Amino acid sequence: MNTSKLKQQLPDTRACHGRNSPPDTGDDAKEAIARVTAVDRGQYVITNAQGEVPAKLTGRNLYISESPVDLPCVGDWVRVSYHDAGAHASILEVLPRTSFLRRKRPGSGIGFQMIAANIDVAFIVQSCHFDFNVRRLERYLVMTSEGHIEPIVLLTKIDLIRPEALEQLISTIRGAGIGARVIPISNVSGSGIDQLRALIESGKTYCLLGSSGVGKTTLVNRLTGHASRATNAVSHSGEGRHTTTRRQLVALEGGGFLVDMPGMRELGVLGVSEGIDDSFxxxxxxxxxxxxxxxxxxxxxxxxxxxxxxxxxxxxxxxxSYLKLKKESEYLEMTHHEKRQKDRNFGKLVRSVMKSKRRQDE
Structure with missing residues (x-):
């Protein structure tokens, strides 16, 4: 990652040194602000003005976190302390998020899954050839609206359809009441890529949302200016194959940042009543x-x-679609509240037992 660009984004660290901050025990333990650039099974990579450093969350943070939503995710600004001569770091605190992407946790469980944070613009990618689905597009728009992120729709693989078919797809989007900006592009011919690059502003953070195989990885390579990510050949039908395996923050040519992420198969909506109302x-x-x-x-x-x-x-x-999303969100929200209440009650019981045990030990 271009660390000089990141340095321009660093927030004022003076606001992060309150009375609850741990004492400075020397240069090796000095606190600083960094950004989470990758997360993989509880292991973190953070980037500061000097470069990337592996990091772990402190046990205290794990203990006080009420849900996985409170844990760091890609794009988060975090307060850290360094050790081993700056070779490793401990994450002490996640700074307040200005925006976020989250969804219902995949599977039968009820709860949120954080996807990324502090995103300015979400590029919602759909292939014109096989992936186009207005109902799925509506779900992405609800997700971005709820997280206070500007959406821009990218229609990829326009080289595989006729111009009149492309016009029909755009007409379908407008007919569904979707007013977001739409940019048709082709990773093969390069059509629309310059228009997309012109939107990238220095210091802003973007992300790519879409199914696997719609051309997101190829697009990342174009926007970063080098083929740093492997791509797989498309099938005879024009459908791409899954290549991205984890979320990662990368630097763009225009000075901005982009969160690259795997395609999402499940887009369950939870606690998004405001986003639904805004999208419709x-x-x-x-x-x-x-x-x-x-x-x-x-x-x-x-x-x-x-x-x-x-x-x-x-x-x-x-x-x-509006009625379905409202019903799904309301049902899952009710179930989520019930689960959270059970978790809180169980937590109170555990703390009560531990307190009683400490008194007996004394």
Whole structure:
């Protein structure tokens, strides 16, 4: 990583040395601010103005963390202390996040999984040839909206379809009420790449979101200016193959930073009611004209949204997607709260038992 670029981003360290900071025991233990550039099974890589250093989370941080969301993720700014002459570091604190990407934890478990933090712009990548899916695009937009991240849609592999087919895809996006900027690109011909590069601002952090095989790794190589990441040949259908295996922060040619990440198969939404409302702002605006203020848009008379669907002013599929996301988010949120309460109760029991044991030992 270009550490000189990172140095320009470093926040004011004076704000991070409060009364709870551990004492400075010498140059080898001096505290500083760094950024998490990679996470792999509880092992961290941080980058400071001098370079990359392996780091571990202190036991105290592990103990006080109420959930995995509190643990460092790629893009986090962290307060660290160095040891072994600066060859290793301990993460003391995760600084407040300005934005975040998270989703429901994959599988049957209920909880959040942090993906990345402190992202300015998310490039949502969909292939024109095999991967295009408006409903999945809506989920990504809900995710970015909830995390306070600007979305830009990248339609890749435009060299595999006709211009009129591309126009139809863009029309489908607009018909679904999606107003995000759309940039068609081709990693083969280079079309749209310069337009994308022109968007990269020095000091800002970007990320790539999308399924495996849509051309994200090739795009990273173009934006970084060198083929640092291996790519696999596409299949005869034009579908790419999975290559990225972990999230990592890399420096871009334009002075910005990019979080490269594997494709996500599951996009469960949890605690994203605000993001859903923002992503479906047109439906939210129409709902204000419903006869009943608590209209569920199911069977009540005077429903402005159902009337708009009947007049072909609103896409019925978009409305069904909105209802599905709302229902899924509300159900998972309720289940998540129940699980958190059980975890808190269990934690209180453990602390009570430990306190009782210490009294007996005394």
């Amino acid at each position: 702002a047109d439906l939210q605006a129409r709902s204000l004209n419903c006869h009943f203020s608590n209209c569920t848009h199911a069977s009540e008379p005077g429903c402005a949204i159902r009337d708009a669907i009947a007049r072909n002013e609103v896409d019925a599929a978009q409305f069904q």
